[in-house]
Amino acid sequence: MAEEAAARQRPWRVWVVPQIREGRIPRVSWEAVAAAQRLAAALAEIDGAVRAEAVLLGTGLDGATREMAQRDLAAVHVADDPALAAYTPGAWIGVLAPAIAAASPDFVVFPHTYQTVDFVPRLAQRAGAGLLPEVTGFALPEGGAGAAGAGGLLWTRPVLGGKLQARVRVRGAGTVLVSVQSGAFSADGVAPAAAGAAEVKPLPVDAAQARPDREVLGYEEVTTQQVDLTKADVIVAVGRGVGGADKIGPVEELARALGAEIGASRPVIDSGWLPRERQIGSSGQTVAPRLYIAAGISGAIQHLVGMKASSVIVAINKDPSAPIFTVADYGLVGDLHELVPALTAAVKAAKG
Amino acid sequence: MKIAVCIKQVPNAEARLRLSRDGKGLDEEDLPFIVNESDEYALEEGLRLAERTGGEVVAFSLGPERVREALRKALALGAARAVHLADPAFAGGDALATGRALAAALARETFDLVLTGSQSDDAGFGATGSVIAGHLGWPHVWLVMGVELEPAGAAPVSAKVTREMESGINEVSRVPLPAVLEIQAGINHPRYASLKGIMQAKKKEIAVPSPADLGLDPAQIGAAGSRLEVVSVEFPAAGKGAQMIEGDAKTAAAALVAKLRQEARVL
Ligand SMILES: Cc1cc2nc3c(=O)[nH]c(=O)nc-3n(C[C@H](O)[C@H](O)[C@H](O)COP(=O)(O)OP(=O)(O)OC[C@H]3O[C@@H](n4cnc5c(N)ncnc54)[C@H](O)[C@@H]3O)c2cc1C
Ligand SMILES: Nc1ncnc2c1ncn2[C@@H]1O[C@H](COP(=O)(O)O)[C@@H](O)[C@H]1O
Numbered sequence: 001m002a003e004e005a006a007a008r009q010r011p012w013r014v015w016v017v018p019q020i021r022e023g024r025i026p027r028v029s030w031e032a033v034a035a036a037q038r039l040a041a042a043l044a045e046i047d048g049a050v051r052a053e054a055v056l057l058g059t060g061l062d063g064a065t066r067e068m069a070q071r072d073l074a075a076v077h078v079a080d081d082p083a084l085a086a087y088t089p090g091a092w093i094g095v096l097a098p099a100i101a102a103a104s105p106d107f108v109v110f111p112h113t114y115q116t117v118d119f120v121p122r123l124a125q126r127a128g129a130g131l132l133p134e135v136t137g138f139a140l141p142e143g144g145a146g147a148a149g150a151g152g153l154l155w156t157r158p159v160l161g162g163k164l165q166a167r168v169r170v171r172g173a174g175t176v177l178v179s180v181q182s183g184a185f186s187a188d189g190v191a192p193a194a195a196g197a198a199e200v201k202p203l204p205v206d207a208a209q210a211r212p213d214r215e216v217l218g219y220e221e222v223t224t225q226q227v228d229l230t231k232a233d234v235i236v237a238v239g240r241g242v243g244g245a246d247k248i249g250p251v252e253e254l255a256r257a258l259g260a261e262i263g264a265s266r267p268v269i270d271s272g273w274l275p276r277e278r279q280i281g282s283s284g285q286t287v288a289p290r291l292y293i294a295a296g297i298s299g300a301i302q303h304l305v306g307m308k309a310s311s312v313i314v315a316i317n318k319d320p321s322a323p324i325f326t327v328a329d330y331g332l333v334g335d336l337h338e339l340v341p342a343l344t345a346a347v348k349a350a351k352g
Numbered sequence: 353m354k355i356a357v358c359i360k361q362v363p364n365a366e367a368r369l370r371l372s373r374d375g376k377g378l379d380e381e382d383l384p385f386i387v388n389e390s391d392e393y394a395l396e397e398g399l400r401l402a403e404r405t406g407g408e409v410v411a412f413s414l415g416p417e418r419v420r421e422a423l424r425k426a427l428a429l430g431a432a433r434a435v436h437l438a439d440p441a442f443a444g445g446d447a448l449a450t451g452r453a454l455a456a457a458l459a460r461e462t463f464d465l466v467l468t469g470s471q472s473d474d475a476g477f478g479a480t481g482s483v484i485a486g487h488l489g490w491p492h493v494w495l496v497m498g499v500e501l502e503p504a505g506a507a508p509v510s511a512k513v514t515r516e517m518e519s520g521i522n523e524v525s526r527v528p529l530p531a532v533l534e535i536q537a538g539i540n541h542p543r544y545a546s547l548k549g550i551m552q553a554k555k556k557e558i559a560v561p562s563p564a565d566l567g568l569d570p571a572q573i574g575a576a577g578s579r580l581e582v583v584s585v586e587f588p589a590a591g592k593g594a595q596m597i598e599g600d601a602k603t604a605a606a607a608l609v610a611k612l613r614q615e616a617r618v619l
Contacts, residue, residue, distance in 0.1 A: 088525075089482075089492070114518050118494040121447060121479030125486035130579035131448055133477050154583060160365050160474050164378075167583045176579070213491040214525040217512070222497075222520045234618075258619075267389075270538030283516055291618040298365070312616045314608065315594065321587055328594040330611060332604050342605035350609045350619065 012043040012050045013105040017096070018068070019113050023060050025067060028111035030187035035180045036109040037072060037191050042140055042153070043106070052109075053077060055203060057095055059085045065200055072191035073198040081205040089119035090213030093126055095205055100127045100175055112179035114282075120177050129175040132168070134158065134301075136184040157181075161300040162323040182282075182305050227261065227277045234260035234291045237280055237307070238268055241296020241317065241336060245273035250337070251295060254344040257351075263287065263307075265297045281306035293343075295336045299324030316340065353407035353464045353501075353508065357398040357431070358454055358481070359391040361415050361422040362474040375584045387422045390469030394535035396542040397499060398467045399430045405506050407464070408432040412457060414442050414450055420558065427553035428545040434558045441563050444575030447475075451483025453573045456566040459488060464508075466532045470495050478534075485532035492532040497522060497539050 016036035018029030036052040044050040051074035056064055061080040068076045079095045100108065100123075110116040112134045124131040134157050141152040151170060158181070159166045170176050229235060236255040242248055248262075255262050263280045264273070280287055282302040292310035297303060299315070299322055307313070308327045315328035316336050325331045332339050363369070363378055364386045370379040387395075398409045411426035413419045414437035423434040435457055442453050458466055466488070468481035478494065485492030498514030508529060515523045516536055527533075545553075563570050571577060597604045597611070612619040 114495055114516065117478045118482070118515070121451075121477070121482040122486045122492065124448060124479075125451065125483045131446065131477070131479060132580060133447070133479060157476075158588075159476060159585060160363065160369070161476070162588065163365055163369065164585045165588050166585045169581045169583050170579050171581050172579050174579075214493065214513070214527045217524045217526060219517075220514075220522050220524060222516070222522055266538065270393075272541065282518055284520070286519065291612065291616075312612070312618045314612070320596075323588055325594045325596075326588055329616065330608055331594040331596045332608060333596065334601065334604070338601040339605060342601035343608065345602075346605040346609040347619070349606075350613060 011048045012040070012046075013103060014040045014043065014050060014052045014107045014109065015055050015105040016052055016109040017055045017057070019111055019115055020056060020058050020061065020064050023058075023063055025064050027187050028113055028182050030190050031182065031185045032109050032111040032180050033068075033071060033073075034187060034189040035185040036107075038185065038189070039107060039109065039138065042138070045140065053105075054198075055079070055096070055099065057084050057092060069197040069200055070193050071198065072193050075199045075201055077201050077203040079203040079205050081207075081210070083205055083207050083210045086212070086216050087115060088212035088214050088216065089122055091210045092119050093123045094210035095203065096123055097126045098206065098209060099203060100129065105175055108175060108177050110177065110179045112181050116179055120179060124177045127175060127177075129177050130170055130172070132157070132170060132176055132178045134179055134181045136165070136181050158301060161298060163298070163321070181301060183308075222283075223275075223277045229261055229263055229278070229280065229285045229287050232261035232287065232289050234258050234293075235263045235280070235287060235289045235307075235310075236260045236293045236295065237263035237265065237297060238274075238295050239265040239297030240267040240271075241298075242268070242273075243296075245271075247337070248273060250340050250344065254293070254340050254347070257344045257347045258291075260291075260293075265303050294324055294328070295340055297324055298322050299327065353402060353405040353506070354462065355398045355402050355407060355409050356412055356458055356461075356463045356466045357391070357395045357409055357426070358412045358466070358468040358484070359395060359422055359426055360388045360413060360469070360472050361385045361419045362388045362472055365473065371585060375586075376582050377585060385418055385421070387425060388469050388472050388474075390471060390535055390537045392542045393537050393539050394467040394469050395426055395429060395431070396540045397535050398465075399543070400540065401465065401499065401501065404504070405501065405508065407506075410435065410461070410463075412454060413437070414445075414453055416440075416443065423558055424553050425545065427556045427558075428549040429543060430549065431556075433556060436558050436560050438560050439562050440574075441570040441576070442574050444578065445573060446578040446580035447477040447479035448483055448579070449573050449575075449577040451480045452487060452577070453563075453566065453568060454480065455484045455487035456568050457561060458484065460561075460566070464530050465511075466490075466530070468532065468534050470534045470536045481532050481534035488530070488532065490530050490532055491527050492534065493525070493527060494534040495536045496533045497536050499533060499539075502526070
């Protein structure tokens with residue numbers, strides 16, 4: 001890796017590509033900006049001054065550009081073009097691939113969202129870049145940065161639905177596309193511009209390259225949602241661990257005893273044990289009740305993002321190393337088929 | 353329609369997991385493996401589309417010898433043939449290396465549609481299908497919750513595809529064929545294998561091409577062709593923050609209710 005540092009003719013370049021929703025910059029995108037700034041700071045420790053640069057794509061970006069330029073960034077590159085009115089992988093890759101080829105950034109940071117997962121892997125393939133999806137953090141190698149170069153950075157990412165965490169390293173030279181997991185970096189951690197606004201530069205859009213590869217016909221709601229779980233004060237959520245539609249009865253009884261709504265993890269819905277409108281998580285409802293009881297739910301990130309803001313979380317799981325316990329306030333390890341009825345009885349007894 | 357479905361065999365996360373001696377993965381001794389969840393839905397979608405258009409499904413998988421069991425399952429469910437990238441040179445790849453190898457195998461035949469799952473339950477890249485599409489030069493859609501062929505019948509030219517977005521919204525788009533569709537769990541209800549299917553599967557062909565057969569340089573595939581290198585895996589700090597309540601069911605339940613009332617004050 002010493003060769004890599006020696007061969008470096010120019011400072012590191014770190015880009016961040018925030019996702020923009022209806023002209024606004026959502027929280028996950030600020031988290032990505034925070035991650036890019038921290039990455040730039042870490043690389044600056046290895047050699048020289050590095051400041052992240054943002055790249056914005058879409059239409060009607062004036063407001064987002066102004067807001068972004070007030071952060072500690074070397075530049076804000078803006079592709080504001082009618083060809084980017086509707087997101088498609090073809091249009092986005094058609095702008096980003098030539099830009100990456102021209103500037104060869106070392107890292108391009110994205111928020112890990114359904115949209116970026118849709119186009120970033122293909123962008124990596126097209127640009128000949130490395131791909132590092134859904135990281136939760138990074139660290140400089142032990143013993144300091146030294147001449148280890150960017151290859152020395154150790155990244156963390158979940159595997160097996162968060163049951164394990166992997167430390168990974170990126171080998172070789174060339175751009176790496178990194179996406180950061182929602183919630184892994186704090187949006188409050190974004191550093192403001194130190195002196196004046198960041199420089200805004202137009203990013204050229206070649207309409208011949210930025211071509212849609214799908215014809216977007218429209219958008220529709222997944223369910224005609226009749227259950228609004230976001231208003232529930234108490235939720236009892238059931239996961240695949242319940243074992244079947246015929247075994248949900250006792251969980252419903254606990255919910256009744258607590259005056260709670262029933263929620264569920266995605267596999268429970270996918271298996272047809274409960275209707276889609278009961279799903280909690282990244283592709284379901286996002287809830288934050290006073291009390292959330294998760295029974296037989298392992299705690300994959302896609303579930304956690306939908307419930308971790310709950311005031312008090314109780315987890316019931318037979319596996320003491322289930323990741324749900326990392327967000328829970330109270331944990332019960334054991335068979336939910338014994339614990340849930342016992343809890344119902346205890347609640348009833350307490351309510352007298 | 354000729355449809356390829358890529359299925360990955362993954363560890364059953366319900367099993368007791370132990371780390372391998374080198375700390376870079378799982379100890380595979382006694383570790384049960386299953387077909388990746390979203391791939392089961394992809395296979396079912398492929399079988400339904402093939403039935404509707406009078407076509408066939410070919411199952412592809414990259415992985416060691418044990419992966420034959422996953423392919424046999426696909427054959428028992430109705431796939432006509434299977435292709436197994438079993439050479440050790442294919443192993444240990446990141447999404448780009450695995451996608452490159454699968455694309456090379458897929459390109460040896462003429463498919464109208466390639467289906468993958470949306471995400472593997474172990475590595476969780478959510479990327480391999482899109483990488484395959486890039487190599488084939490076909491459009492792709494990730495997180496597919498609906499596929500409608502247009503026109504319905506034996507020779508569709510496009511598909512109306514429903515893609516899941518965050519917070520309960522779907523995008524509906526038209527994608528020209530051939531295409532790669534990355535199927536999300538829940539799109540259908542996968543069938544069970546019949547006894548007849550299991551018997552028939554034994555006679556179906558599983559081809560095992562080498563990297564050379566696919567025109568691939570071993571340096572471009574597997575661990576050697578990957579920029580990502582797993583240095584170690586570990587269990588997350590379990591129970592961090594959570595107060596674990598001990599005792600038999602009755603005792604623990606009573607203790608929890610007491611805490612929810614007096615400590616957390618939510619009951
Ligand atoms: C793009 C995408 C979007 C997704 N969106 C969502 C979403 O919105 N919501 C969502 O929930 N998931 C979502 N998922 C799926 C998510 O990744 C996980 O697969 C899912 O949350 C797992 O559900 P689970 O915990 O019920 O099942 P599993 O992970 O199978 O866990 C079951 C748990 O039950 C425990 N258990 C088993 N038996 C018992 C018993 N008798 N008593 C006590 N405990 C027991 C086990 O120890 C295990 O921890 C999404 C995935 C993708 C790729
Ligand atoms: N080794 C493999 N063999 C066959 N298909 C695979 C393999 N790895 C990934 N895939 C396919 O690509 C999808 C996405 O996987 P991943 O990119 O690892 O999240 C999976 O659901 C499979 O359909």
